[in-house]
Amino acid sequence: MITIQDVAHRAGVSAMTVSRVVNNQARVALATRQRVQQAIKDLGYVPNGLARGLLQGRSRTIALVVSDISNPFFTLIARGVEDVAQRCGYAVILGNSDETVEKERQYINVMLENRVDGLLIAPAGRGSRKVLDSLKQSGTKFVLIDRHVEGIMADLVEGDNVAGARQLTAHLLSLGHQRIALVNGSLEVSTARDRLLGYQEALQAVGIQPDLVRIVGNSYKRESGRGAARELLLLPDEQRPTAIVATNNFLAVGVIEALRESSVRVPEDMAVVCFDDIELASALDPFLTVVVQPARTFGTLAAQFLIDRLRGEEDIAPRRVILPPELSVRASCGARLRRPPHG
Amino acid sequence: MITIQDVAHRAGVSAMTVSRVVNNQARVALATRQRVQQAIKDLGYVPNGLARGLLQGRSRTIALVVSDISNPFFTLIARGVEDVAQRCGYAVILGNSDETVEKERQYINVMLENRVDGLLIAPAGRGSRKVLDSLKQSGTKFVLIDRHVEGIMADLVEGDNVAGARQLTAHLLSLGHQRIALVNGSLEVSTARDRLLGYQEALQAVGIQPDLVRIVGNSYKRESGRGAARELLLLPDEQRPTAIVATNNFLAVGVIEALRESSVRVPEDMAVVCFDDIELASALDPFLTVVVQPARTFGTLAAQFLIDRLRGEEDIAPRRVILPPELSVRASCGARLRRPPHG
DNA sequence: AAACTCTGCGTTATCGTTAACACTTTAGTC
DNA sequence: GACTAAAGTGTTAACGATAACGCAGAGTTT
Numbered sequence: 001m002i003t004i005q006d007v008a009h010r011a012g013v014s015a016m017t018v019s020r021v022v023n024n025q026a027r028v029a030l031a032t033r034q035r036v037q038q039a040i041k042d043l044g045y046v047p048n049g050l051a052r053g054l055l056q057g058r059s060r061t062i063a064l065v066v067s068d069i070s071n072p073f074f075t076l077i078a079r080g081v082e083d084v085a086q087r088c089g090y091a092v093i094l095g096n097s098d099e100t101v102e103k104e105r106q107y108i109n110v111m112l113e114n115r116v117d118g119l120l121i122a123p124a125g126r127g128s129r130k131v132l133d134s135l136k137q138s139g140t141k142f143v144l145i146d147r148h149v150e151g152i153m154a155d156l157v158e159g160d161n162v163a164g165a166r167q168l169t170a171h172l173l174s175l176g177h178q179r180i181a182l183v184n185g186s187l188e189v190s191t192a193r194d195r196l197l198g199y200q201e202a203l204q205a206v207g208i209q210p211d212l213v214r215i216v217g218n219s220y221k222r223e224s225g226r227g228a229a230r231e232l233l234l235l236p237d238e239q240r241p242t243a244i245v246a247t248n249n250f251l252a253v254g255v256i257e258a259l260r261e262s263s264v265r266v267p268e269d270m271a272v273v274c275f276d277d278i279e280l281a282s283a284l285d286p287f288l289t290v291v292v293q294p295a296r297t298f299g300t301l302a303a304q305f306l307i308d309r310l311r312g313e314e315d316i317a318p319r320r321v322i323l324p325p326e327l328s329v330r331a332s333c334g335a336r337l338r339r340p341p342h343g
Numbered sequence: 344m345i346t347i348q349d350v351a352h353r354a355g356v357s358a359m360t361v362s363r364v365v366n367n368q369a370r371v372a373l374a375t376r377q378r379v380q381q382a383i384k385d386l387g388y389v390p391n392g393l394a395r396g397l398l399q400g401r402s403r404t405i406a407l408v409v410s411d412i413s414n415p416f417f418t419l420i421a422r423g424v425e426d427v428a429q430r431c432g433y434a435v436i437l438g439n440s441d442e443t444v445e446k447e448r449q450y451i452n453v454m455l456e457n458r459v460d461g462l463l464i465a466p467a468g469r470g471s472r473k474v475l476d477s478l479k480q481s482g483t484k485f486v487l488i489d490r491h492v493e494g495i496m497a498d499l500v501e502g503d504n505v506a507g508a509r510q511l512t513a514h515l516l517s518l519g520h521q522r523i524a525l526v527n528g529s530l531e532v533s534t535a536r537d538r539l540l541g542y543q544e545a546l547q548a549v550g551i552q553p554d555l556v557r558i559v560g561n562s563y564k565r566e567s568g569r570g571a572a573r574e575l576l577l578l579p580d581e582q583r584p585t586a587i588v589a590t591n592n593f594l595a596v597g598v599i600e601a602l603r604e605s606s607v608r609v610p611e612d613m614a615v616v617c618f619d620d621i622e623l624a625s626a627l628d629p630f631l632t633v634v635v636q637p638a639r640t641f642g643t644l645a646a647q648f649l650i651d652r653l654r655g656e657e658d659i660a661p662r663r664v665i666l667p668p669e670l671s672v673r674a675s676c677g678a679r680l681r682r683p684p685h686g
Numbered sequence: 687a688a689a690c691t692c693t694g695c696g697t698t699a700t701c702g703t704t705a706a707c708a709c710t711t712t713a714g715t716c
Numbered sequence: 717g718a719c720t721a722a723a724g725t726g727t728t729a730a731c732g733a734t735a736a737c738g739c740a741g742a743g744t745t746t
Contacts, residue, residue, distance in 0.1 A: 001400070003702055014726050019704055027724060044481060048539035049456040050402060051702035054393040054731050057344070059458065061436070070422045072415070072623065079413045082439055086450075091457055093404070093434050096425055110434055113392040115405065138387060222626070253626045280415065283565070283596045288627065346732055357696050362734055370694060394732035397701050 002045045011039035022047055053115060062306060063119040064112040065095040066145070067220070071250060073276045073295050074122070075312040077145060080299020081120060088307050092119070096223035099186070099219045101127035112140065118306045119194030120299075122146045125188030125219075143306045145298055147190045156320045157298050161191050164291040164325040165198025165245065169274045171272060171289070171327060172204055172243045175335055177271060181212035183228040183251050186219035195247040196273065212241050216251070225254020233262050233319075243271035243333070249278050252288060256332075277328065289333035291325040298323065345388045354382040378684040385528035390547045392592070396458060406454040406462040406648060408438040408447060409488070410563070414593060416619045416638050420488060423642020424463060424670055431650050433460070442529070442562045444470035455483065461649045463642075465489045466472070466561075468531030486649045488641055490533045498652070499663045500645040501618060504618075506532050507634040507668040508541025508588065515586045516549055518613060524555035526571040526594050529562035538618065540542055555584050559594070568597020576605050586614035586676070592621050595631060599675075612678030619669065632676035634668035641666065 004022075008015040014033060020028050021036040028036075039045075053059040064081050078094065087094045088314040093116060095107035108131050111119060118141035123132065132152045135142055143155040172180050182199045185192040193252045196213065203210040214231060216224035225246060232241055246252035252274035256266060264270050277292040300319055309316075329335050346609075347365075356375060363371050364379040398400040407424050409417040421437065428435045435460060438450035447467045451474055454462060461484035466475065475495045478485050486498040489499040515523050523540045529537040539556065546553040549552075557574060559567035568589060571647050575584055589595035595617035599609060620635040644664055652659075672678050 001702090005705095015702085016704075016727080017725060020725090023704085027722095029724060032724080044477065045451070046455045048458060048702050050393045050399070050458050051731085052398040052704075054391070054701090054733090055703055055705085057731080059457070061395060068422075069412075069425070070415075072413075075415075077466055078437070079411075079439065082412070082437060086438075091436050091438075091453055094421070094425060094437050095429075095434075096422065098530050107429075109389070112389045114402075114434055115391060115393050134387065172557050193714080223499050249623070253623055256627055278623045278627070280592070280596055280621045281627050284599060284621070284624050285628055285630060332609075344732095347734095348732080358732085359734075360694085368735085371694095372694060375694080391732050394701085395734075397703090397731090398735085399734055400701075539704060612703090 001048075002043045004045070004047070004338065005045055007036065007039045007045045010043060015071035020329075030042055035236035048289075050258070056308075057221050058117050059115045060089055061091045061093060061114065061116045062310075063093045063095065063108070063114075063116040065111075065119065066122045067097050067099045068125060069094060069096055071086055071220075072278050072280075072317075073146075073249065073293070076249075076255070076279070076295035077122075077299035077302075080296040080301075081216045081303040082299075084300050084307070088303075090307065097122075097124045099124050099189075099221075101125055101131075104128060105131050108135070117310050120296055120302050120306060122144050123149050123189075125186065125240050126150065127188065141306060141307075141309045143302045145302045147312070149190065155302070155309070155318050157302040157305070158191075158320075159293040159298075160322050160324050161194035162198040162201070162287070163238075164201045164275060165195040166199075167325070167327045168245050168275070168291055169199045169202035169328065170205075171335070172245065172271060172273060172333060173202065173208075175271065175333060177241075177243040178208065179212060179241040180208075180243045180245060181214060181232050182210070182247065182248045183225055183232075183244050183255055184213065185217045185224070185251065187215060188219060189219055192219065192247060199245055220248045220250050222250045222254040222257070225251035226258040227254075229255040229258035230261075233258070241270070243273070246272065249274055249276040249288075249290070252290075253278075267332050270317065271334045272332045275325070282330070284326075285331050286330045289330045289335065291327050292324055293325045318341075344369040344391075345386045346391070347388070350379065350382045350386055350388045353386060354379045354458075388601070391617075401460050401653075402458045403432055404434045404436060404457065404459045405646070405653075406436045406438065406451070406457075406459040406464075408440055408450050408454075408462065410440050410442045410466045410467060412437060412439055414591075415621050415623075416489075416592065416636070419513065419622070419638035420465075420642035420645075423639040424646040425642075427643050427646035431646075433650065438553045440465075440467045442467050442564075444468055444474075447471060448474050450493060451478070460653050461485055463488050463649060465646050466492050468529065469505075470494065470531065484616045486645045486647060486652075492533065496661050498645070498648040498661050500641050500648070501533075501663075501665055502636040502641075503665050503667050504537030505541040505544070507618060508538040508590070509545045510668070510670045511588050511632075511634055512542045512545035513548075513603060513616070514672065514678070515543065515588065515614060515616060516551075518586075518614065520586040521551065521586075522555060522582070522584040523551075523586045524575050524586060525553070525588050525589045525590065526559060526568055526575075526598055527556065527558045528567070528594065529560060530558060532562055534618075535562065535590060542588055555582075563593050565593045565597040565600070568594035569601040570597075570599040572601035573604075576601070576607065584613070586616070589615065589617035591630075592617055592633070595633075596621075602674075609675050612627045614677045615675045618668070625671075625673070629673045630675050632671065632673045632678065634670050636668045638668055667669075 097104035214228040273289040440447035557571040616632040
């Protein structure tokens with residue numbers, strides 16, 4: 001491994017001078033600078049970030065902890081984060097909590113060991129409060145993405161989940177549906193609670209009892225959506241819903257898989273709507289009616305907030321940004337005749 | 344920041360003893376060990392990975408550089424990498440090259456500064472050779488994922504792109520298509536070259552001139568697919584293809600968007616097939632006929648290879664694993680009647 | 687009881703970089 | 717020409733952890 005000493009020796013200067021050249025500081029004679037740069041090139045010197053980080057107390061690295069990067073929603077967030085981080089000279093370390101507080105805790109710990117300068121977290125649940133509290137206490141900067149946690153005051157970028165769920169439900173109501181079921185993730189997660197609320201509000205506003213709620217234990221997983229839909233199909237005809245609101249894309253896919261299994265047509269026999277778009281799927285076939293959240297913006301904003309803090313905005317009050325979702329009406333709600341999807 | 348010294352002081356021992364406790368080494372009396380553990384807990388001590396890394400010459404971090412994490416193919420790779428890395432105690436730093444050699448070079452450099460122990464790279468093109476050579480020379484371990492580079496001997500996990508393209512093309516031939524176009528990414532990338540080859544082989548085997556090739560400049564982007572398809576549609580009827588092989592999922596989506604624009608039905612008026620599944624889209628509606636690559640396995644295998652090397656298998660000859668793709672026949676090729684997609 | 691072994695701990699030096707300070711030399715001022 | 721200022725460079729000491737070695741005391745062997 002080539003060190004700054006090696007470069008210094010080759011260029012006939014001290015390590016300090018090399019350091020100054022590397023960091024573009026003034027007070028180095030042009031000739032010296034060029035000699036050093038040549039030596040750096042010759043030897044292929046790459047500064048040791050660990051040593052620098054140790055000394056300066058920062059690593060120019062941030063962490064991103066989400067539940068599952070393979071969910072397109074989080075993928076887009078990651079992409080947004082990455083773009084901003086890169087522009088600002090930060091590297092991004094990734095972690096998947098799989099909606100588990102314990103795995104989340106482990107990851108955060110690893111990241112603290114790696115001395116990330118700050119973290120972006122989509123907390124796995126209310127149980128995340130403990131870790132977040134300890135982060136707070138240790139003065140580690142972090143920003144919450146997509147989900148809040150009761151009692152944790154921190155920068156936050158999330159969607160308006162109540163309004164989104166209200167919109168989805170109201171849209172189904174406007175199409176004449178009366179028995180609308182909700183397939184929801186674990187209420188550990190704030191988005192699930194808020195989406196439940198929006199659903200309830202919309203139904204109560206028109207005097208319907210919101211009792212067709214299925215809350216799956218394993219938050220936001222495809223398999224859970226399948227199970228919930230199967231249950232709903234077992235209901236006697238007069239109780240069976242005519243429409244389903246899935247509170248995220250994974251659940252919706254599971255729901256649709258279960259419906260297909262039982263030869264229930266969408267939207268003819270059952271309308272289905274959900275949160276969060278699946279971008280490529282929609283491009284291929286604009287089928288699923290969803291409320292789209294600006295996921296990439298979640299990422300860029302959150303990263304920006306974090307980096308702002310790292311750059312010294314210590315004591316500004318936490319910022320909370322709530323981005324509005326947008327209803328995208330497509331085929332699966334039955335709002336319009338199903339058109340030939342491809343062509 | 345709490346250091347090992349602070350803990351040592353509180354527990355009434357030397358830093359060395361604390362270090363031994365933290366690293367689970369023997370030769371510490373039980374009573375002492377417990378006292379130290381208590382102190383660690385009390386103070387909330389987290390070992391400083393930078394310091395440790397500096398001393399030991401490794402960071403327990405690996406890098407993953409792909410062209411675009413928002414492509415589901417790479418997302419799955421990332422997920423696979425992450426799983427293995429986590430189990431083996433490594434953190435993963437992510438980078439998107441956007442198919443640009445220059446951006447790739449920058450990322451790799453940042454990662455070298457961060458002293459990653461090794462890298463997983465899906466190289467942006469032939470131009471990546473330079474960086475990879477210098478990695479090689481500096482003794483940095485890396486594994487190529489999904490793409491090889493002429494002249495670079497390194498561990499490699501990729502798909503059988505020639506066979507995959509051959510299968511796709513042969514399948515279209517078996518359905519009676521004679522004029523089959525290829526919409527391909529930049530030949531900078533090995534997958535594009537191999538897929539072109541497979542396409543040519545399949546056509547030449549039945550005596551058809553493979554001349555309906557569109558190679559887009561901007562490798563594997565949706566917009567490029569759209570442009571290429573538009574061009575194909577401008578051809579006079581007797582030259583216009585009746586089927587299109589897109590060499591990746593993004594291109595296929597673009598192609599289909601362009602076809603829809605012009606009210607060309609898929610598969611009735613134009614068959615479309617491509618490389619790489621879009622998992623959620625297929626679950627929602629098994630529409631696109633594709634050859635599926637085991638992307639997640641790409642990730643787990645490559646990560647495993649890298650970590651094996653890091654653990655000391657210095658001088659084993661580079662391993663090259665070529666995983667077979669699997670043809671998944673669905674609607675877009677017209678192989679079977681279009682069935683009602685949802686229900 | 688002398689010689690050895692093993693346990694349980696501490697000391698010292700080091701990883702690569704840079705902040706803070708110190709030292710020359712040259713240029714500029716009166 | 718003495719004095720100050722600035723430019724250009726070097727020295728020293730730290731950042732936090734641990735490898736290598738050292739050393740006291742208890743236990744074991746001969």
